[in-house]
Amino acid sequence: MKTGFWQVTFAVLRKDMLAEMRSRELLSVMGLFALLSVIIFSFALELDREARETAISGVIWVTVAFASIIGLNRSMNSEREQGNFDALLLAPVDRSALFLGKFLGNFLVVLLVGLVLLPLGTLLYNITLIQPWVLLILVLGIFGLSSIGTLLAAMTAQTRARDALLSIAMLPIVLPVLLAAVRATTSIISNEPIENWITWPQILLVVDLIYLVLCFFTFGFVIEE
């Protein structure tokens, strides 16, 4: 009697992408925030070249984390505004499929912002960020941020102080992701030997899987009364 799992997942993903392509609501806000953040950090660290080199991965990941919080908030609020989440819950669908659809949409949008940040960071900080390993860390890090972020955004969207609450709830929980991503990125751009930092992407992968499984199975309880 339930609608097929993947049919629901891709229907939600397609709907979110179509709405975003039309309004560019998330991309414009997140992109502008990311751009301003990287430029401000660039000016702030301009005098000390050495500090700038060691701080670049922190700058990138803090920017990605805050941009994703902005995006996740808006993405879930768009479901709450006209009661659309009720319309999704009225359908005979697996709640986990709704999560996966929303998560994939958020992941793609945040990834796009992250991908724009790399050439921008390269240009402003004069450090080569466009490297295959940095790209992999970016994908893994954003995967973790988006999965737990989608779940938390669904929880906080039901509250009045949703904007502040998501940051407060999300940042401590994504600390392992941010820590592993920053350490791995710093080591990669410093050209350290792979055996010195390969543990960090492995930790990221494990944390991503734990977050995904956790969110996948708890999303139904979170969004229903």
Added chain:
Amino acid sequence: MSDSSAVLSIRELVKVYDFVPVLRQLDLDVAQSDCVALLGPNGSGKSTLLRLIAGLIKPSSGTIEIGGWQMPKEAAAVRAQIGMVSHQSLLYGNLTARENLVFFARMYDLPKSERDDRIAALLEQVGLSRRAESLVRTFSRGMQQRLSIARALLHSPHVLLFDEPYSGLDQDAAAMLDEVILRTHQDGQTMMISTHLLERAQRVATRVMILNRGRVVLDQSAAAIAEHQLASVYARAIADNGVVKDSTPASPVTEPAS
């Protein structure tokens, strides 16, 4: 035991929020093609009842059966039998009317071969064929409500629920919504409409049910209430809180007065 002819059957339904009972031991049967107007003051439990039937919230105790399927045990099957129109549009403003309906058709697993024809027919039924490719955010509130009805009817539900559908509509838009509701009811659709607008309720409903403090205090055929008398019947029912007696009930008021 539920009435075997009933499309919707509710037995001993209780809903409690933070130790406050919102619905108390409610029993109700709705027959095929009934159009039930659900009336009552704010906080009487109308919206809670509709949200329970729709499976959006879970009962504290009691059973809800729709088309032979039980909630919450067979929630997915029950959800497939329900359509809901709320005071919110439940539509995506950045999608066109057609894109909204295509999205919900996918959610309800409508076969691809039938999808386009069904969507075209529903847009025609609610008078929005010409605006099929317009973004929903450009629609007036009345147009959004009519599109909401099309969305709710997409999967041919057994029961259509309206939760304050007239909220925020001007007279013309409300009259237009009446027309769509009446036309949909003439097609044999079973409906429940919660509203505060007594005249509108009497115009569209075949049965009037008044809730007060979580109990059914009046359940009567709309035809049995003389024109323009609903307001006084309503006032009496609320004042007496469950001791209204009438010789021609549509179905017995199963809830005893406390």
